[in-house]
Amino acid sequence: MRPIAGREELDLFSRLPYVLNEELADDLAQGHRRPEWMWVALLGNRLLARAAWWSRVGSDTPFNLDILDVDDSLSAAERVKIGVRLLHTAMSATVPGGSPPPEYSRFIPPDWRDKAATRSVVEDRMAIVEHVGARLFVERLRLEWRPRTPIPEPSGRLAFRPPRDRAELPALMTQALDGTLDAHSRRDLTRMSAAAAATRHYEDELARYTSPRDWWRIAVLPDGEPVGFVVPAHNGYNAIIAYLAVLPRHRGHGYIDDILAEGTRVLAEQDVSRVRASTDLGNLPMANAFRRAGYVNFGREIKMAWS
Known part of the structure; x- marks a missing residue:
């Protein structure tokens, strides 16, 4: 279990799928991420789990834990065990002591509870974070307006x-x-x-x-x-x-x-x-x-x- 060496290991880090993978290179270039904040758990050359923090540009401390993944081909018990061990190890090296760790966040489908496979992915990650001391704080809706969607005309009231x-x-x-x-x-x-x-x-x-x-x-x-x-x-x-x-x-x-x-x-x-x-x-x-x-x-x- 270790942080990645640098940009040259982004392909390794991205072997586990997640919507933020496509932003990692730019985030590193802009300073939102640092290699020492991006951890992997490896068995030989196999990526078993990963964790990464994001921060505002110019900050020396992580703002939130926004990537936490495990190899879903592992058994349920193995997924949680390996994820907990990685997160414990990475947090002790990454998060300053004396204050609560940054929040954990994960983007998920709107119907994540309705599909067994999707629900398992979300709940496994939540179980890992719970074992490390966090609790569910809030679930949020992600919303999007798209071009050509009509915008109401001003009512004149304001x-x-x-x-x-x-x-x-x-x-x-x-x-x-x-x-x-x-x-x-x-x-x-x-x-x-x-x-x-x-x-x-x-x-x-x-x-x-x-x-x-x-x-x-x-x-x-x-x-x-x-x-x-x-x-x-x-x-x-x-x-x-x-x-x-x-x-x-x-x-x-x-x-x-x-x-x-x-x-x-x-x-x-x-x-x-x-x-x-x-x-x-x-x-x-x-x-x-x-x-x-x-x-x-x-x-x-x-x-x-x-x-």
Whole structure:
């Protein structure tokens, strides 16, 4: 069990199939991955298991564990045993001590529970991570808008403008956390104030996107009062709806449809090949808004966390 030597071993690392294999070379080149964060379990020349972490460019610590695979031709007991041993070994060398390890995430089909083979793959990986101390945190829907999907015309109820300054969006994000259904946000609110959670989210994610900030939109009533906001962006992989919210006092009026349509329109005008988004499985109002806007649920994502 060892990390790969470098780019020359990407073919070895990619022998086990997964949707992220095609991104590995670019991720290494851009600094999202490092060879010492990409581990393999070998029996001779046979790849039995692998694990890898991803991080933001410039960070010296992994952000999440997003690849964990085992050879599915092994017996169920062997798959879990080898996977647990690899993950223990790799984590002890990769993850800094003194804090919970980064979350584990895996992209999965939308109907993964309905097919025995697919379900086995997902549950084996989850069992490995559970043996190393993590628990299921949330399941999320992965959503996609595709070109030629109609975008609703503006209703005229709202006007849209970019944020006035750097402080406006975090202030609105703070308000939007009141009553949030998002699992990560709800967890943050048990650990810090709404203002601190909003500021951290803004600085750690939204402010890092290199796409133009004049894509961002504040939705306002005719008198100028903010109703909500949307953050269209590009994360280096896809055009995305990075954040979408209606402020508490304006919920229940259908404004989310106008705001999502505006964010989608901004990205569609950039002639993108698709727009991606995600939301928690249990966040039905948000999921329904994306469905009404023509977004397709093309996959799901499992997230597991160490407490």
